[in-house]
Amino acid sequence: MSDHDGVLAAEQSHLDHARAELARMREHTLSLVPDGGDAIADEALAWALHRRALSLVDDPSTTLFFGRTDHDDGQRLHIGRRHVTDSHGDPVVIDWRADVSRGFYRATRDDRAGVRLRRRFGVEEGRLTAYEDEHLVDRHEQDHSSAILAREIERPRSGPMRDIVATIQPEQDALVRADAQTTVCVQGAPGTGKTAVGLHRAAWLLYAHRERLTRQGVLVIGPNRAFLSHISAVLPALGEVEVEQRTVTELLTVAGDGRKEVRLRGEEPPSVATLKGDGRMAEVVRRAVWSAVGDPAQVLESGAVVVTRGSRRWRVPGYLVKDLLHELTHRGIRYEAARALLPQRLSHAVLQLFEAAGDSPDDVVQDAVARSAEVRKAVKLLMPAQDAAKVLWRLLSDREFLVANSQDLLTGAERDLLLWPRPPRTAGTAKWTAADSVLLDEIGDQLQRTRSRAHVVLDEAQDLSAMQLRAVGRRCSTGAATVLGDIAQGTTPWSASSWDDVLGHLGKPDGSLEVLDRGFRVPSAVIDYAARLLPRIAPDLSVPTSVRDDPGRLDVLEVPDPVAWSATVAAQLLAEEGSVGVVVAANSLEAVASTLTAAGVEFSRLDEVVEGDVQQRVSLVPASLVKGLEFDRVLVVEPADIVDGEPDERTGLRRLYVSLTRAVTAMVVLHSRELPPELA
Structure with missing residues (x-):
């Protein structure tokens, strides 16, 4: 047996050992059952064990590791798609996302980071067929391209997109491992791997910040269902089986996050859809929502809130009610939150009248006043309950209402475009379009805050309108985003002309713009x-x-x-x-x-x-x-x-x-x- 064959046989033996240990880890996970303590805790544990077992499923068509690094301190690390340990807890395969794996992707002769040798493996049908060694200690050795790396990049592919953990390039790895709080925007030419970078970044973040990202969720947004089907196998292959994947339309129409389902039954000219996606519409719908706040002088009898308590009547004057409304509506909270606070604010004003008269009311009295018929009636008149569909129906069918909420924002011709030629009789009979769903989402967020995920990966971002970008931005308002696209591939009437505009509408103006222009996939x-x-x-x-x-x-x-x-x-x-x-x-x-x-x-x-x-x-x-x-x-x-x-x-x-x-x-x-x- 030649030295080459001997090395390959030893590496294959290590692979067989790793597979056996992975199977042991999965069997051990499946053997664990909740102990019957707390029912809720048992259910949570059972679900966690189920997820863990799914992440430990072996794919015999691939290998558990694709590379190896030998270090100055004697460490020898096999780098693979997931972490595998033996029965003593010692590592057999190191997850590609671990910090110690960074050297496999980034070590050079000028900056070895302690790596002496980098080995790549050729793979066919789950078995090792070849290897290449790159010695980094000798800085004078001539660089050579890796035939194994080139073969893997150019390998014929059928079916869904595969992961690229074996072929990640240094500039891609830097983006994948960018700080979790940083929004990264990648301008990537065709074939540069920007989609793969986004998906592998999601996998890395889930590895490095598991608890927070699992609790708040990671969302991947793609342009259409065919695209999502194409990329659907990448994250599960990396052991991440719970990442939500949606198109923008699904994100805005499927029930969730406190939103109702939106059925799209209408179509409209591109000019109308483009206008509805214009960023100015955010202010139009904001005004429409908050225009429902009433003027005490007009909606209340005698212009004041009057509360009967025992034999006495207590009067909160209109100017004070107006001040309370102004404070609530200008503090940056959502309409429903302000509406929920109004009864307590009015009740507090009544209690101040009690105290001025020498009484000493407590919290029980304040709650009773807040629930009183007079206060509830006043709240209904001052801040009536609203529904997103009804607000938009009125905006698109009532010219006077549209004019009142779009002064200095829209032209007369633009209002003519927005108004329905034949308004439906009710919001329930409206044939909503895809562009309407974005406005409904914007209105919904004015009424009640949208739930934010820990991280959002947005692909083909250049094709989204300003209002669609705002909708995505709401889904990562407390987290960061990975924004992917190519300005040259913008094919919608509203496609972006610059990444500054995209990041601004997303609410991430400080995002870091990175350019990938080296094509690995397209010849x-x-x-x-x-x-x-x-x-x-x-x-x-x-x-x-x-x-x-x-x-x-x-x-x-x-x-x-x-x-x-x-x-x-x-x-x-x-x-x-x-x-x-x-x-x-x-x-x-x-x-x-x-x-x-x-x-x-x-x-x-x-x-x-x-x-x-x-x-x-x-x-x-x-x-x-x-x-x-x-x-x-x-x-x-x-x-x-x-x-x-x-x-x-x-x-x-x-x-x-x-x-x-x-x-x-x-x-x-x-x-x-x-x-x-x-x-x-």
């Missing part, structure tokens, strides 16, 4: 071709560069009928290992689907994602949903149709840029119409 032939569009769609951004040795393959083919050719090309791409994405304009979706079906090419439609469906190797996806996804090989059908499918050319070119940057290995472009000049 140079593909990214260089797509980057020709950048001077037109995002002139302020630098051109991304691919760091891969393999340039990949690019074929731009002019054919008589791209739809008819799509099945033939897809079948050819299927001959190689990995996934295939067929990206088309929305108006070509059905035609391409029929062509693939007729040719016998099995495929999944990503516009019809159903939980539990078997994912085929070929995915048919409209250009509007391809953002954030990646495939080994991509077929783009008729770029001009993709551009024309958007309301303006700039947005259309950005949509095309997204479509042209989804390939990991090869891309074929089929066209019969003229390409944009930059791509011709």
